[in-house]
Amino acid sequence: MGIRTFIEGWPVYRQLTGTDPLGRGAAAQSERSAELTARTETADRVARSVCPYCAVGCGQRVYVQDGRVTQIEGDWDSPISRGRLCPKGAASKSLVTSPLRQTKVRYRRPYGTEWEDLDLDVALDMIADRVLAAREQTWEDVDDEGRPLNRTLGISSLGGATLDNEENYLIKKLFTAMGALQIENQARI
Amino acid sequence: MAEAHPVGFQWVMEAKRRGAKVFHVDPRFTRTSALADTYLPIRAGTDIALLGGVVRYILENELDFREYVLAYTNAATIVSDQFVDTEDGDGIFSGFKPETGTYDQTSWQYAGQENGGGAEDTEEARETAAGLRHESHGSPIPGVVRRDETLQHPNCVYQILKRHYARYTPEMVERVCGIPQEKFLELARAWTENSGRERTGVLIYSVGWTQHSVGVQYIRTGAIIQSLLGNIGRPGGGVLALRGHASIQGSTDIPTLFNLLPGYLPMPHHATHPTFDAWASSIRHPGQKGYWGHARAYCASLLKAYWGDKATPENDFCYGYMPRLTGDHGTYQQVLNMIDGKVKGYFLLGQNPAVGSAHGRAQRLGMANLDWLVVRDLFMIESATFWKNAPEVATGEIVPEQCRTEVFFLPAASHVEKEGTFTQTQRLLQWREKAVEPPGDCRSELWFFYHLGRKLREKLAGSDKPRDRALLDLAWDYPTEGPLAEPSAEAVLREINGFEVATGRPLGGFTEARDDGSTAMGCWIYSGVYADGVNQAARRKPRHEQNWVAGEWGWAWPANRRTLYNRASADREGRPWSERKKYVWWDEEKGEWTGYDVPDFEKTKPPSYRPAPGTSGPEGIAGDDAFVMQGDGKAWLYAPTGVVDGPMPTHYEPAESPLRNPLYRQQANPTRKVYPHPVNSVNPSPPEEHSQVFPYVFTVSRLTEHHTAGGMSRTVPPLAELQPEMFVEVSPELAAEAGLTHLGWAHLVSGRAVIEAKVLVTDRLTPLRVEDRIIHQVWLPYHFGFEGLVTGDSANDLFGITLDPNVLIQESKVGTCDVRPGRRPTGAALRELVEDYRRRAGITPERHAPVVTPADGEGAR
């Protein structure tokens, strides 16, 4: 390496003499970083998404390669966030790819002391049976004056503020049809 | 805002760079305070005293934006002479019924309307959280009112307001809030200077404001100031709520709430809504002005979306299937019912009440007394493992071998593994594309509920029980796609938007809804989101390619309006108030409203339009009635109905306070919702005895690096590393008084629980001089629990259950406690310590805090 190459390889020199006075781009680049390719460039697809944490609603671009999320970036087109994400939004990739995420149904039987495995379809079937049983046990047709009630107070639900509108719509529609009134979410809290 | 909504805060910084002055009011100095021009520390729970002080400052100095106030508010409206203010009632308005702790609103009505049908039964309104309905529209009031345009009539709203706040002087603000007078005056001056044709000011609150026993009235006070200063419906104005969850706005609009149906239609009540007609008319309020006049079409179209072909005009659209409310079925009532064994099964959908709800112990004891519990979440949260890891297992109150609750944990799909819309805090719907398939057994709620519904209907097929008809007749045939048979979210969005039944044509907006069964519409306020068969929420036109209102990014309800009531951005004649604050105006040549946003007004109704006397519905709205969803077309400085705890906000102390109310005999909100139950309790406040057992005020809020109950942050390594431990912030003065050392341990005791935390001694907390004593406040993050990568005791365990009467939200931003050095006891000794405090404070299951504060010398009533 000649002395000139050595000096030109020195980031401060490049920063002072080149086109990158803030030293955030070309000036700071090393040989190794010049060879790197961003995950965002090699992604198979990009999904336009929205941060799942607070209600600011920052835009996200979700980069996918081989069926896996490889990066989540702020969406610079968004008039709300202009590409920025806060620590939580920026941690979204860790959230969705976290090894702590549960991916299997877990079941705790009454008086049990440990979790057990359960097939998803079996779980859904068992839950449907329990819903119908709770409804049977606690159904109220009419009040003391004979006015309709059509309901069960034996079933409760809480949640929905991190869910999609379409999901909340189906939740309310189904619960209403089954006569379950006690449907609440974070908005009450 | 910089802490909890950091990316939103960039716009405050933009405004500051352009010369805006930023004030930050908070019990604790935060990142927001650091960037504000002026920081005002405040005693938690006293915001109405502060804001009431600003109202007084405006009125005493006549600094209101008079043209706006006369044109667009009810300042000139004359109120019934039967009305008696809190000034003359020792903190209670006329119409109070001590037996129920609720008001008869008759005397609050406008003059001549005392029996006009506007007054609500506030007892039922409180039980059913009726205040929430007004999120989309005003409350009922006949359209024709008596006015005094000179604002001199002693019973006009302007004068009533002036008398109501006459004692909220700078000295009083200092006495109640602990804010020095100079700081208060600096705020009041800056706020009022930014008012008028050329200038506006904005009020931003985080929804911790709602978590008070007077939460709705906090926001009302803000709205009064903003209306007086002409800051509603104008650019750079408004009362902006910073909501805390990705789609919490959406979950109120399309509610999973016991008292509401989509679009803020009320859930039917067994006594007041016996028939479809009674239900629809109770919403429509015949005779009232405004768009709510078409409620019957929204009601019919919702039922048509629910029950499809089975819903016909002849059978009242299957209204008979609807379950009926009989009172309060809110989440806190439910939890107490769980403890009492009345609830069999519980679904938790991305929600962690064991940490996130007030009175964590009650939450966990309730869950331990169910037949079954379904938890759907990304991670193994506290509410799924309470039966083996809850603090109550350590104290012996929950014994796994004796706990019968059957628990199903079903893993959920994340936000990138499903498609659908979130509604963010500005009412903006943004569609998310699906990036990948969910792993393993993870599924969306759409999948879970669609297939659960399918199974229920299969199991009931052939049933001849009337109760099963509602399920069997339900329109439940969404197309599914992909290997997991995922229901189409777009098909659901189309139903939400509404369609013409005969042709399936998506409707263009709620004005196309009909009450004859020819339209189905799942949520009338969202109608238009799928106009022309196009998913408008998926629009992503880059910000550089459109104007600053950015109306082509996503879709806002209603009708893609970004600023509500924007007719008020023009003067009475429809001209912009100023070039600088131009937003929406009347184009005389074209004969229509135009501007940067979608006008919140009938497009071709000229400013000069005057309805014939007695006209109701949208046609009753005059050309200068800017507040089109209000029964009288005006912004309300005084609310004759719709707010159950008073027509004007009044300072009450929190349910738990170390101080006597300096303004009135009445100590706390006399209409607050209380729950006498053995598991629940309220720490004593003056004038009750023993309030000194819990001498300190505590408040809670968020850290930037965590999210609510921690289920999406204490489980994520980068976030867990940034904030690894539960802590309590205390001032150096309190640390000295209580013997706490920096980085040592402290424990905090209330009548419900004892929790421990690491001590952070910091001058971010200011001891406040209030009356003639010093009040110490401590601050805690509420994110911690016993699961996840980082764990700690839950701050919400300290709270009891007392609710705001309008919306049934709990007071969980302020309470009283004791603070002691060292770690808390464990095992049985833990409950003994709490019991000891309860004994000393006189808390027994039979004792209830008096709702109406007795006069000195009288016993508790």
Ligand code: SF4
């Ligand atoms: S990135 Fe931060 S500020 Fe933006 S929506 Fe997510 S949590 Fe809120």
